Amino acid sequence: MTHAALRLGATPADLAHAARLLADGRLVAFPTETVYGLGADARNGAAVAALYAAKGRPSFNPLIAHLPDTAAVRRHVIWTDTAERLAAAFWPGPLTLVLPLGPDHGIAGLVTAGLPTLAVRVPAHPTAQALLRAFGGPVAAPSANPSGRISPTTAGHVLAGLGDRIAAVVDDGPCAVGLESTIVGLDGPPTLLRPGGLAAEAIEAVLGAPLARPAQTETPTAPGQLLSHYAPAATVRLNAEAAKPGEVLLGFGPMACDLNLSATGDLAEAAANLFTHLHSLDATGRPIAVAPVPDTGLGRAINDRLHRAAAPRP
Template sequence: MSKLQTEILTSDASGLATAADVLARGGLVAFPTETVYGLGADARDNRAVARVFAAKGRPSFNPLIVHVPDLAAAQSIARFDDISLELAQAFWPGPLTLVLPLRADSGIAPLVTAGLDTVALRVPAHPVGQALLHAFNGPIAAPSANPSGRISPTTATHVADGLGGKLDAIVDGGACTVGLESTIVGGTPPALLRPGGLPTEEIEKITGPLAKAGDTITAPGQIKSHYAPNAPVRLNANAAHAGEVLLGFGPMQSDLNLSITGDLIEAAANLFEHLHRLNDTGKPIAIAPIPNTGLGRAINDRLQRAAAPR
């Protein structure tokens, strides 16, 4: 891929109109959602979607999430059963992705689904993401806007640092508020395919206990090594070893702290930004234990993948 001149766009009407035009011409645009920044392409354009995989260095067997403005748009792409419809009505817009049977006439490019007969759909809650979807007036396929397997981006600067020169434009909408990718649910009975920014406990109030995902990749974010800094990561550390930097949680001495008060919502919002900052030191990263409840389950999922053998 030849190097592009990546344009930084404002999130006002003019910037969004430019971004929508880039997408309509088969270009790539990074944009904010409440979870992380997405690397967007027209989900109906196979060539544009191929550019997403090339820009990220993403394996083609790893499907993408399709972002749409509302439930009606999602229903034109996929078939909903009673439970998935109840989940959509309860949590959309928001950090929940549903993997659903793809309609034959959906128009979604085959690369988006990695050849599967299902599609991952989400309605983002971020006002800039919503405004771009309305300006473009079509579905946008968008994985996280970072090199495949590396730390996810929660600011426009993170995107530019990781993918500058590989996409056409970045819409700067400020820092993401949730800071973790969406929770993904799919299948019959419904299974947790990826923990994320919506706590599993909230979903299970509707579904009952969620089944566990199988070994086959059916949704984004299921590759074992993912979200990884350049340096090694050591988990469940109560102190740093010589030469390490320490990412803390709760009241403790550390180089950076996800939440000094032990607030998991604050920790989730800080996770990727703090990993980016510690990654910039070039030193191995030690990370304090995180409670495995609520959003802590999603944080621990990301940290385990960040520390996995590469």
């Protein structure tokens, strides 16, 4: 028999309840500045297996471990000077670093999908911070949605997709950034593994050098690399100047459309609106046409998500 997830608030008592559920091996969704994450104790193999099952996520697709600060991160990975520079510049925030596992990392093998590296992030959202500190350990947390579908930016999105498969969701309103974190691999030359809520140009400015781009492989080396991902149930057509009969149009900039990512052409506003607007248009049951978005700054991450949403479904 399945039960609907508890809807908790962001009070200290509710966060203590959420932390106890995590400690008991249960699944708890919570807000970050990027999207809502689905949390499980990253040291508990059974809990992580339940997370993969709840999402329907392929077990070869690794997860991100969330921790409250750099000191906590360093207990699980081999830290480097480059990691220190990026962490000092961008943590807490929408940046994930992939580093070699430390000798006594304690992380369940399913989190890393058997890889010798771990993706780690220190989220900036105060409620995520408070939950991580209340829990006191690493929390594996992919986006809180069925695998491959549109990422959730509200607790309502989480409950609609996973409400009968998880223990609770911590509801603290909509997410501000609205795009998943940028992922940089540091187990070799600094490499952009996934564009996201932090522009690659900002990272490159701190490094003083361009980020490498990964070779294409069939098996993901970081989350969010599957070709078909972030997808609505409806088909998605990109670079549309107007809607065809029967379509709904997701616009950008000043134009006639059903919903607009940003009527003023602001890429940060567009990123924050992307998944929320896709959820709304998908609810119409009609095919979705999407206007062109500039491929610069945060536009690269927006276009990455749109191309994966429009890719052929497996």
